[in-house]
Amino acid sequence: MILVIDDDSAIRASLKLLLKRKGYEVVAVPGPAEALEIVRNTAPELILMDMNFSFSTKGEEGLELLKKVKIFQPNVPVIFITAWGTINLAVEGMKQGAVDFITKPWDNLVLLQRIETILQLTSGKPDSPSLPDKFDRSHIIGKSPALANVLDTVRRIARTNASVLITGESGTGKELIAEALHRNSLRSANPFVKVNLGGISQSLFESEMFGHKKGAFTDAFADRQGRFSMADTGTIFLDEIGDLDLNCQVKLLRVLQEQTFEPLGESKPRKVNVRVISATNADLKKMVQEKLFREDLLYRINLITIHLPALRERVEDIPLLAQYFADEMCKANSLGKVGFTKDALDYLATLPYPGNIRELKNLVERCALISGKDMLTADDIKAQYETAAGTGSIQLQGLSLDELEKASIIEHLNKFNNNISQVAEALKISRAALYRRMEKYNIKR
Ligand SMILES: Nc1ncnc2c1ncn2[C@@H]1O[C@H](COP(=O)(O)OP(=O)(O)OP(=O)(O)O)[C@@H](O)[C@H]1O
Ligand SMILES: [Mg+2]
DSSP: OEEEEOSOHHHHHHHHHHHHHTTOOEEEESSHHHHHHHHHHOOOSEEEEESOOTTOSSSHHHHHHHHHHHHHOTTOOEEEEEEGGGHHHHHHHHHTTOOEEEEESOOHHHHHHHHHHHHHHHHOOTTOTTSOSSOOOTTOOOOOHHHHHHHHHHHHHTTSOOOEEEEOSTTSSHHHHHHHHHHTSTTTTSOEEEEEGGGSOGGGHHHHHHEEOTTSSTTOOSOEEOHHHHTTTSEEEEETGGGOOHHHHHHHHHHHHHSEEOOBTOOSOEEOOOEEEEEESSOHHHHHHTTSSOHHHHHHHOSEEEEOOOGGGOGGGHHHHHHHHHHHHHHHTTOOOOEEOHHHHHHHHHSOOTTHHHHHHHHHHHHHHHSOOSEEOHHHHHHHHHHHHHSSOGGGTTOOHHHHHHHHHHHHHHHTTTOHHHHHHHHTSOHHHHHHHHHHTTOOO
């Protein structure tokens, strides 16, 4: 049963109709007193709750009611209904245990999708119909408990429309996991559109994401399709979402919230149906505290968070990964099979891998290509590892990835006389991304 709580009788009636048509059993009540009477005795599968009752001013009543509901039914998922202007209130609700929020006026299809997603995620039945019968993990190598855990989550949520945030250090396989989510989803035959948000400048953001009409601005010589319409019916992968500046964040929030956007130069809003997967190696919670990332956007993108452990936290996967990368490399170059001595594998397991799996992959590929042997020893690998560390200027040797990044930014700032746009362009990152990194490394102009 879905419990609807709203003081507006027209809203109650329309929600009741909408949900009943979808086959849900619905009970709709006007206020907290009636609602509490119900949750005292029965556990609804889901509660859809307005935050602002007419006699209330700021929605504290919605929050108050949430607290009381949770006393009787701690596990029932609650979706708040809120006005766009009071979205911060919904964010407060999320902090206090609501699972989602939807802004008024809502789109019926978006609302139904959200409800369905939440019910799929919370039904908790191991044989829930949303589970795929066979899970395709191809190209994802490893049998560490850490990775098994990740894959288990992927398998559980792949066929829902839940927004997923994938976190983890550089090179841990975030993109690979995003692809696996899509491949195992009901949308797998539809587009998977990847957007690197760190690489889009603020001025091009809207045109890139939402498209434009010919003549919408000086350089718009032809119509252009944006990434959101390309991804329609499929999945959009928002990579490096922590690099997005605040201006663009609010534009993104709007389309994610309402599944509607307007191409530049077009006044009619367009509908899309996209599943959103984001990835970042930044600490978004910390960025929220520092006011660099919108909290409402964070809640919108991370109904589910998947954290990918660093390679050093799953060293038991190193031998499997090494052999896999060597095999792939040899196949691609029509070389005979290359193996590793026990010493070689032991040595590989001792390296620090700040670049994680990507670093291991590069190292193994170089070894397989260059050594010319069919059995690689610890010395072969050591030789390649040390050459790699020694490439570039000698001073860079032994620096961590972060230190290298910092050094490169300082060098470019000097070179371009502190001109942020030029530095960002030279480093092929957005200005926001540059600012964020300067702040991270405490670099002053
Ligand atoms: N478990 C795995 N099995 C096989 N290959 C993997 C695995 N994890 C990562 N890789 C490979 O390692 C490389 C880096 O992975 P990926 O690009 O997904 O990382 P990422 O987390 O997105 O990195 P970044 O933050 O730098 O964008 C890719 O070539 C990917 O195919
Ligand atoms: Mg990536």
